[in-house]
Amino acid sequence: MASFSLALATLFLATLMVLRPSLAAAATCTSQTFTNNKLYSFCNDLPALNSYLHWTYDPAQSTLSIAFIAPPAKPNGWISWAINPTATGMVGSQALIAFKDSKGSMTVKTYNVSSYGPVTDSKVWYEVKESSAEFSGGVMRLFANIVLPEKLKSTVNHVWQVGPSVTGGVPDKHEFQPGNLNSKGSLDLLRGQSTGGSGGDSRTKKRNIHGILNVVSWGLLFPIGIIIARYLRVFPSADPLWFYLHVSCQISAYAIGVAGWGTGLKLGSQSKGVQYSLHRNIGIALFSLATAQIFALFLRPKKEHKYRFYWNIYHHGIGYAILVLGIINVFKGLDILNPESKWRHAYIIVIAVLGGVALLLEALTWMVVLRRKKSSTSTKPYCGFNNGI
């Protein structure tokens, strides 16, 4: 029982630590790198259209170097990033648009978007020193070094957009889905903060929810459930209590885990171009193994049945596989989410405490079992805690 309350306390503490709001600062763009090894001072996960902006601003020279990353609406489409010096929306924006030209190579042109009609490339409000674009893995990257007119406030209104096609060298109009309409905000070039049109960074929120659900499920509840099953049942007084505790712990873990798994699949399908195959594959393996365990519960032969021995091997084998893969995938996820290092440290401490508790109980169990063997040689020998009930 002591182990269980300790485990619960640990879980409670861990959940508290994980839920603290500073985790919301985690961003994906910080883990993005560029083939030309460019480094930027700031980056933002933009709140719409799966886009990212990296930039360096030098106020003394009024120079702004940007990398804008987004998946075009269709492979032959375009992506655009713009500053709007006079308003907050598309009209009046001074846009950089990247697309594939008629020869099939990526190009960047500038547009003074003065109306909702078709656009023609022209000079814009800022000077473009250098621009280039890349297209790989379903994602376009637009690079530009621009010089802003002097006396600029460090906060600018920016707008970004993706479109499905280009006809005769002219980007065609984009869709009018919520994402296309919310892709605007204000950007503090010196402080690195951006406020979006859609009210906060919902993608970051989704990623954090995904992280919390899965840490609680695969990273904590499953291991605690295994500890309960392995150590609590040595005590005859804990029978059948341990069984119900174990089953309810693992079923809650499974329910939370499936929810976490679902959010992961959704995130995966939304993040075109950026793939975390190993994390995803381990996640799929975990879901399959855990589902097999749920079936195991219903297929469990009676204690005396001759197949019970094989069922135990199956159930324990899969259980330990989930334990190991679950913890590995929590760390893989932490690598991707890349929160402040204290979250990783917190999880390491919690897992170390659980491991320590397990080790202690392991020693205790062996002592109990050996003593029982010694004192009961005349009666039926103890089945051993590895044989199940």
Ligand SMILES: *[C@@H]1O[C@H](CO)[C@@H](O)[C@H](O)[C@H]1NC(C)=O
């Ligand atoms: C952009 O177009 C508007 C409206 O046609 C015009 O007033 C403005 O001067 C243009 N800006 C630049 C930089 O050419």
